[in-house]
Amino acid sequence: MKARIFLYLFIFSSLISLYLYVSYSAQVEVKDDKITSLEEQTGQLEDSLRSAQLRVLDLQYFSLENNDDALAYYDHLSLQDPARYIADKLLETNETKGDNPLIPYEGMESNFKINKINILNHRWIIADFSDGRFWGELFIEYELKDDLSVDFTLLDHLLYTRSN
The missing domain is CATH 1.20.5 (Single alpha-helices involved in coiled-coils or other helix-helix interfaces)
Structure with a gap:
């Protein structure tokens, strides 16, 4: 068992x-x-x-932040972020009454203002502008001076047309 x-x-x-x-x-x-x-x-x-x-x-290839040669132009200035400083100066042009003085068009819906900015190097900027309905782009030359003033010169521009 x-x-x-x-x-x-x-x-x-x-x-x-x-x-x-x-x-x-x-x-x-x-x-x-x-x-x-x-x-x-x-x-x-x-x-x-x-x-x-x-x-x-x-x-980022065409960007001031990633271009050491272009940033070398601003070594003598006491700027932490030159790209931000220049973008702020360009945005200050939006504060004028009416259309932005750098934009060679009259706003149709409202005033044309700069929206987006891409600082390519120590000389050029590409910017986008709009009035809320119509938009375009600017190619701007700039010069940052030793007294930290910035001169902007419009080199070329385009306005997109709507096809309805």
Whole structure:
């Protein structure tokens, strides 16, 4: 009788062990599939991030902040951020009553004002302007003087026309 109990216990424990082995193997397989899927997604995200970083570097290529040669022109001035200073000075031209004096068009809906500014280097600026409905772009030459005044000269401009 004792031998039969041990035989039944042995068979029962063998069945439990077999069940645990099969169950664990299935769990491991599912987890491996998940890991593989996540590794593929991670690779795709890394590629996407890399291409986004390259795109940002391309967009920043023409930028005063990333142009050490152009920034060298302002070493003798006590400016922390020359690009911000110049952009602020250009935005101050919006404060005049009526249209911005640098914009050679009369506003149709309201007054034309400068919205976005991209300072290319120590000489040139590209700016976007709008009156709320119509918009255009300006190509501006500027000179930052030793007394921290800034002279702006309009080099070229365009106004987009709406095709309704």
